[in-house]
Structures are given as C-alpha cells and as structure tokens.
Amino acid sequence: MDLPLIFALVAALSVALYVLADGFDLGVGVLFVLAPRDRDRDIMMQSIAPTWDGNETWLVFGGALLWAIFPIAYYVLLPAFYLPIMAMLFALIFRGVAFEFRFQSGRFRWAWDYAFAGGSVLAVLAQGFVLGGFIGGVPVRDGVFAGGPFSWFTILGLTCGVGLLGGYGLLGAGWLIWRTVGSTQVFGREVGHSAVLLTAGAMLLVSAWTAITTPEVAERWFAWPQIMPLAVLPLTAASVFVLIWRNLWSGHEHRVFGLGILIFLLGFAGLAVSLWPYVVPRHATIWSAASDDSSLRFVGAGVLVVLPIVLAYLGHAYWVFRGKAAGESGDGDRDGANASVASRRSSSLDTSLHLC
Amino acid sequence: MDAVTLSRVQFGFTIGFHILWPAFTIGIASFVAFLSFLWWRTGRPVYGALMRFWIRIFALGFGMGVVTGVVLSYQIGTNWSGFSRAVSNVLGPFFMYEVLTAFFLEAGFIGIVIFGERRVGRGMHFFACLMVALGTLFSASWILAANSWMQTPAGYSIDGEGIFHVTDWWAAVFNPSFPYRFLHMVCASYVTGSFVVAGVSAYHLFRNQHLEASRLSFSMAMWAAFVLVPLQLYLGDAQGRNTLQYQPTKLAAIEGLWDSGSGVAATIIGWPDMSQERNLFEIAIPRAGSLYLTHSWDGYVQGLKAVPADDRPYVPIVFFAFRIMVGVGILLLLLAIAGAIQRWRGRLYTSRWLQLAAMAATPLGFVAVVAGWTVTETGRQPFVVYGHLRTAAAASPVAAGSVLFSLIIFVIVYTVLLLAFFWYGARVAMRGPEAAIEPQPNAVRPGLAQAGPALVGRGSTRPIFATGE
DSSP, rough: HHHHHHHHHHHHHHHHHHHHHHHHHHHHHHGGSSSSHHHHHHHHHHTTTHHHHHHHHHHHHHHHHHHHHHHHHHIIIITTTTHHHHHHHHHHHHHHHHHHHHHHHHHTTHHHHHHHHHHHHHHHHHHHHHHHHHHHHOOOTTTEEEEEEETTTHHHHHHHHHHHHHHHHHHHHHHHHHOOOHHHHHHHHHHHHHHHHHHHHHHHHHHHHHHHHHHHHHHHHHSTTTTTTTTHHHHHHHHHHHHHHTTSSSOOOHHHHHHHHHHHHHHHHHHHHOOOTEEETTEHHHHHHOHHHHHHHHHHHHHHHHHHHHHHHHHHHHHHHOOOOOOOOSSSHHHHHHHHHHHHOSTSSOOOOSSO | OOOHHHHHHHHHHHHHHHHHHHHHHHHHHHHHHHHHHHHHHHHHHHHHHHHHHHHHHHHHHHHHHHHHHHHHHHHHHHHHHHHHHOOOOOOOOHHHIIIIIIHHHHHHHHHHHHTTTTTHHHHHHHHHHHHHHHHHHHHHHHHHHHHHHHHHHHHOEOOOTTTTTOOOHHHHTOOHHHHHHHHHHHHHHHHHHHHHHHHHHHHHHHOOHHHHHHHHHHHHHHHHHHHHHHHHHHHHHHHHHHHHHOOOOHHHHHHHHOOOOEEEEEEEEEEEEEETEEEEEEEEETTTTHHHHHHSSTOOOOOOOGGGGGOOOOHHHHHHHHHHHHHHHHHHHHHHHHHHHOOOOOOTTTOOOHHHHHHHHHTTHHHHHHHHHHHHHHHTTTTETTEEEHHHOOSSSSSSSHHHHHHHHHHHHHHHHHHHHHHHHHHHHHHHHHGSSOOOOOSSSSSGGGGGHHHHHTOHHHHHHHOOO
C-alpha cells in the first residue's frame, strides 16, 4: 500500500474541506461591513455563528496533519511564511472573539463589526500570500528555510489574495442567498456580481502567471497529448462562472453556493496538476516528505476510525441549524424576532452604513 | 535579544495566556453538563436557569480558548522548526489525534450547547453538553501526553540526525509522568472552575439577588472544593515524587537544593543564587525535605550540583513559581475547610466574610495553574525534550525582528482580549442567572428563526446600559 499517496489525498481532502467550510464564513465576514444595515449584519452573523468553530477546526486539523505526515512542509513552510501566518492568526483571533463579544456588546458593537470584517479580510489576504508563495516556491537550503522575513511578499501572492477575497466572497454571497431572505438575500445577490468578476479575473491572472514564469508548469499543461484532458478544467471553470452569473437572481437559491464550491474544487484540481507531486514545490515530494511508516500507520488508524464519526456529527450540527436565518418577511415567529431586535436597538431600524 | 530568547518569551506568553481558558473551560464544561443532566432529569427551572447562565459565561471563555489555541498549533512550526523537525514522528500524531478526537467533538456540539437548547430535546442537549465536556478532557489528555513526553520521553529511538522515531506507541503516550500530570491538571481545572462558580455565586448572595440559583451553585461549588482541593494536594505530592524519580534536576530547582544528600532540609523561602550555588536568606526546616519528598526521614535527594551548570534551569523562577502555586493551594484549602465548617454550622449562605473570601478567591485558581505550568516548563530547561534536545537547537531560522514584531502585537492583542473578556464576562456574570430569557415554546418549523431571539437575548444590554444612554 502506498501510504504517503493515501495520506496526500487525506491532506488534500482536509484542506479542501477547510477552504470550503471556512471559506463561506470568512466570505460572510469579508462582506460584513458592506452590508447596508445593522439588521443584515445581525442575520449574517447568526447564520454562521453555530458552525464557524467547526469550520475553523479544519485549519487546526490541517496544521496538525501536516506535522504528523509531511513534517518537512510544516517546519519549512511555516517559518517561510512567518509574518503572513502570524497576521492570519491575529486576524482569526479578532474574528473569532467578535462572534462572542458582538452578541454581548452595546455601544461598542461597531468595533466588533470592524474586528470581524477586518479580521476576515486580513486572514484571507494572508492565506493568499501563503498560497502565492507556496506556488512560487520557497528558498530551501540544507532542509531548512533559507529566505528573508519578507520573501513571502510577491505579486503572485497579492493576486492570490485578491482572488481568494473574491472567491470567499462568492461563497459567502452564495451562502446568504441560500440561507437568508429579504434584503439580506438581495444584498447577497448584488454583491455576488463583483465577487464573480474578481474571482474569475484573479484565477485567470494566477494561471497565466504560473504558466509563464514556471517552465515545469507550462510543460505539464501545454504538452501534447495531456493538453486535451487538462483543457477541460479551464473550460469547465469558465462555463461555471457564466452559470453563476446567470443564476445570481434565480429562484434556485442554493445554486450559487453549490457552483461556488465547484469553482473552488476546479481551482484546487488545477493547483494539483501544476504542483504534483510536490509537498514543498520543487524540493520535497509526497514520498520524500512523508514521516515514519509507524507514525503514518498510527495516524491512519485514527483517521480511518474517527474521521467518519467527525464528519457525521459535524453534518448533524449543520442539520440542527438548517433553514433560513431570521428574516423580515414571513410568519409570526419571525415578526416576533424582529420586534425584539428592533426594540433593543435604535440603530437596527435606520440604514447606518459602515462604509460608502 | 536573539530570536531564540524572543521565541521563548513569545511562546511562554502565548501558552501562558492560552492555559487560562482550558483551565476555565474544562471545569465549567463539566459543571454545565452536570446542570444539563439535572435539568433534563428533574425539570426544576432553577437548574435550567443556572445551566443557561453558565453556558453564556462558558461560551466567552471557550471562544478565547479556541482562538488562542489555533495560534499555538502554528507557532510550533513557525518558531520551533528545529523542534518540530526532530519530534514530528512522535508529537505530530499526538496533535493530530487531539484535533480529531477533541477539537472536532467540541466544535461539533458547541453550537448545539449554546444556540440549540430549543431546537433539540433536553436529552440531546445534555448529550451535546456531555460531548463538549468530554472533548475538553480528551484535549487535555492528548496535549498533556505530548507535554509529558517532552518531560519524560519514552518508547522512542534517535537516529544519527537527531530525529526521534517511535518504537512503542503505548509507551510514548503513557509515558512515566503522563498519568500524574493529567490528573493534576484536570483536578486543577476543576478546582479553578469551582472557585469561579463559588465567587460568582457569592457575589449574588452578597448582593441578596438570585438567591435560589446562587445558593444552589454556591453549595455545589463549595462541596466540589471541599473534595477536590485535598485531592489536588495529594495528586500534587504524587507528581512531585514522580518528578523526583524522572527529573531530579527540576525537583532540586523546585526545592532550591544545591547539594545532594540524605535527610535534606525543606527550604521554606530564600533566594537561590545561581553564581554562588547556594541560597541566600534561607529559612529551612531540617530533614523535612526528605520527609515529604521521599516519605522517609533520611531519603536521598539529588541536588543541583549533581549536573553541570549548563544543564540547570534558571532556578529562581522555578523556585518561586512553585511557592506561589503551593501558597495558593493552601489558601484554597483553608477556604474549602472554612466553607465546610460554615455549612456544618448552618451559615453557608449567610456568612458575609465567607462570601467576600470566595469572591476574592475567584482568580486564585488561575494564578496557581499558571504558576504550576511555569514550574514544570521552566524546570525542564535548558532542554525542550528533557535530556535530549536543547531549546537553543529547537528554534526556527526566522529573523529576530519578525519575532519581536509578532511578540509586541501578541502582548497588545492579548491585553485587549483580556480586558474585553473581563468587561463582557463581568457583565454577564453580574447580570446573574435569572436575567436569562424565559424558554419560549418551540415553534414547529425548524430554522434559524428560533435562534434569533436566543442570540439577541444573550445581548440584551438594557439592564445595565439603559441608564447610561
């Protein structure tokens, strides 16, 4: 059995789950201060509050899994991206506590609004720089990182960051269209347009840039005959973008979210094609980076037994909190909720814009 | 300062800050699960009110624990790449198991605990509370197994490049100090939680408000303290004897003992002078050291001079942190006994000085936990993996400026966080259990509509802010 290969798939799965799960709640955070009214922000936060913690746990899982199965990626890449990772952690701190403190706060609620939105944006940008740096490759000498404190700052990283802002924003907008009603949903539909354009543009730029600057990548994509099957990826992505654009105002409210996930999976597949089989691009492959066989087996037993249970109860949590977040139109129960919100806050009725 | 020292300061600061929240949530999670069980089985409204009250406080602490914990899982790679390279085969799987068995369990059920009481039945809600409490305990066991392995490594071999390989997983997980450290830490968390509950309840008793709920929780907390504090002293003694066996240098630093010998004295207080290799201004009890360390009048105890000066920790920190921890332990023991006496005299709910003392004791558990961790971690120095890997060899090739920059931001951010927690936590705590919103009838249709009022209810700020605005 090829254990490193299997674990590469497990790691890819957990990164993909992280990007999708935390992607939409980071996306909701990115859109947070753009929302027109305080009331929308309440609903946006309510819609993700019960599950954000589980979503973010995939990030911790990814880190721990990396350390356990591909340690070189952990101890080379993390020092290489010291500052962006620290920035991401600070951002996630502010974002995370904003959930708790915003619900408790009165006059400082605007501060937690900014902490939540700013934290989300900063975390996404930091992830973009890490992704860009990862694609571009990090300087390694004698098995340790050999670059400077700012070698992570690249145009490619910035482009990735902008692309992720758009992509997560798209997922967030899709989530709002699916899980909210009324003006919050309309906001999701409206902001979806910019998100689609941003994501498509950045994906195009990153793909072109990688192909131009890295001969190995160009060789893999443009060589005959694999160009035929590989061309399916960009072509599908292009048509999915068109589909999203056309579905932003459709009555199939879950469709934008689903198609957004598809875009991420396609992007992910594209990355895998470009970087295969490296864990640290052009330095360590999944076979040379794997840890001891005994460690892999020990981890494997846990993943095999526990991960399905984890997925089951995380799914259960989503099931418990299914349905639309409290909206404006609808039955008496919702009106009751509205009344209690409105009576508590004077600002919930006016259109207090944070931005614009 | 160089990057190693800065990384040490940063890691010490971030983990010292983080440990406050697990110490808080381990105890409170079990308390909430207990209340949830009582509420499910008895249906007495006071249990429901208390449960909702403590869930609100728990949620704040839990959020802090999550966000400060994420930092640590990445900091091991960013700042200690030498360490993560050497021990990846051993500790990587430990951390992975912690996430898999503990963090996901907590994350999967915390939403139901906080927001879902009216979406699931009471039985299911209890189950969710139980899973969160179990998650905190699983988390503690994996992280303490990893930490204990660094203190007393077992079940491994080292290759020529200094990379550790596991030969026996059972021995590595259940390494010699793990059971002691685990019980000592979990008991510490329960004690800390007990005194937080006691302190908050005492505040309401003192103010003559929320009497039914506060009497109940005060009584529960004082019972717990009366059982747990003596137990904790016993567990601490057991861990001390384990340290004597496996980490004699650390123990010598704790005791401020320079010369090995039989029938050694117990140093009560003094100033351990590293350069003169003796204690200044020492007050000691002859032979008492051997008595409580080895449980024999003339047991042999190894001193600091038995190892080269390079292999000794910085003694004063270990020495004084230990005395702070034990001092707090004694204070809490006195308070627990005082509570039992007042209960026996039928004055548990009316004794004003006991209420004041309980309020004052609220933060003491945290002080003892941080002091205890300081003892065990600085006592392990100058090694990361005791006896094998030196801290200096464990650091990352990052620039000192980067670490200094992140350290400064950590200090600022964590201070802000702590202030915000005190601000909102105190508000929730002072509002009291009966300010909890009344349980509303469960609507037929599922949907977040029902969570709406619950969420907003948690933020009902009017009782305090109405006058100010």
